[in-house]
Amino acid sequence: MREFSRSLPMSLLRTREAVMRHFRPSLRDHGLTEQQWRILRALASVETIEVTELARVAFLLGPSLSRILRDLETRRLIERRVVKADQRRGLVSISSKGLKLIETVAPSSEAIYAAITRRYGARKLAELQNMLEALERSLSSLPGAGNAGAIDEPSE
Amino acid sequence: MREFSRSLPMSLLRTREAVMRHFRPSLRDHGLTEQQWRILRALASVETIEVTELARVAFLLGPSLSRILRDLETRRLIERRVVKADQRRGLVSISSKGLKLIETVAPSSEAIYAAITRRYGARKLAELQNMLEALERSLSSLPGAGNAGAIDEPSE
DNA sequence: GAAATATGATTAACATGTTAAGCGTATCAG
DNA sequence: CTGATACGCTTAACATGTTAATCATATTTC
Numbered sequence A, B: 001m002r003e004f005s006r007s008l009p010m011s012l013l014r015t016r017e018a019v020m021r022h023f024r025p026s027l028r029d030h031g032l033t034e035q036q037w038r039i040l041r042a043l044a045s046v047e048t049i050e051v052t053e054l055a056r057v058a059f060l061l062g063p064s065l066s067r068i069l070r071d072l073e074t075r076r077l078i079e080r081r082v083v084k085a086d087q088r089r090g091l092v093s094i095s096s097k098g099l100k101l102i103e104t105v106a107p108s109s110e111a112i113y114a115a116i117t118r119r120y121g122a123r124k125l126a127e128l129q130n131m132l133e134a135l136e137r138s139l140s141s142l143p144g145a146g147n148a149g150a151i152d153e154p155s156e
Numbered sequence C: 001g002a003a004a005t006a007t008g009a010t011t012a013a014c015a016t017g018t019t020a021a022g023c024g025t026a027t028c029a030g
Numbered sequence D: 001c002t003g004a005t006a007c008g009c010t011t012a013a014c015a016t017g018t019t020a021a022t023c024a025t026a027t028t029t030c
Helices: A008-029 A034-044 A051-058 A062-074 A096-120 A122-140 B008-029 B034-044 B051-058 B062-074 B096-120 B122-140
Strands: A078-083 A086-094 B078-083 B086-094
Touching: A008 A034, A008 A096, A008 B008, A008 B122, A034 A051, A034 A062, A034 A078, A034 A086, A034 A096, A051 A062, A051 A086, A062 A078, A086 A096, A096 A122, A096 B122, A122 B008, A122 B096, A122 B122, B008 B034, B008 B096, B034 B051, B034 B062, B034 B078, B034 B086, B034 B096, B051 B062, B051 B086, B062 B078, B086 B096, B096 B122
Parallel strands: none
Antiparallel strands: A078 A086, B078 B086
């Protein structure tokens, strides 16, 4: 079998971890996890956004997002209301306190990103991202969710 | 600030998830999580291995590994003993039951990997992995965080 | 060789990932 | 209008990620 340390999932995991290792300390100093930061950044780029759409943009599953929004709301970093026309839907927006936090964290975050880009090369970085995007697209058109050999799902 | 859905960490996360989406169902059918599978595969390639080294190879943090080993041992998929010369160290090895499980899962896993490779292109996939590895190396020499062991950390 | 320190592994505590179930609201069928 | 169904979000339950603390064993220092 394939030398597993060279498998694609492991390569992607290790590389992502190598990148995040540089960002986490700064976020941590400001009391934010990686996911909380993703949410705040996503919110900063829109007026308001529905919960489901936010989950898609910040690439979080519903349950994780629910928990994190609860926490961010408690900390007054975000604000929520329901859609009047459809009471099931929730609208989320960033608070001014949240915006201030972003402005505080952004400089060091940008500096880290710039350092990484310089070190690896802007050209190569762009090329790498293109290849990642292409791979993502390739996979989205693969059948099933990996049920190789499976014919039909036994009811459970 | 950077359109955050195009940030490098997000790209790596999305791509990895796109890949894993295809593997998880098959693993799940065999009662394994992704991390448990990583451990079993790592164990299958050696006679025995120390816990710390296993953590490095399977790319898991100590606490996660401890919990998973406890579970895998309960399920008789692995075996453990301590190093006589240094009672602090633990040695882990895969059991025959664990080997059988691997042989059961491997075919569908290999099939999925082959499908991904065909779809994206073997050449491009190798190139992508080279670029990921290069990025990883670039980052390991960046100051600030991550080069644990490079210099030495002031005592805290 | 006893006290201090370091090391390997586990446990603790909290946040997130993951799947399933639950709850309220909306829509649809009759 | 009402029962059935679908939808949006949350909660539940369990596994893992992450950092700090703990425990036992080794090593060092005096």
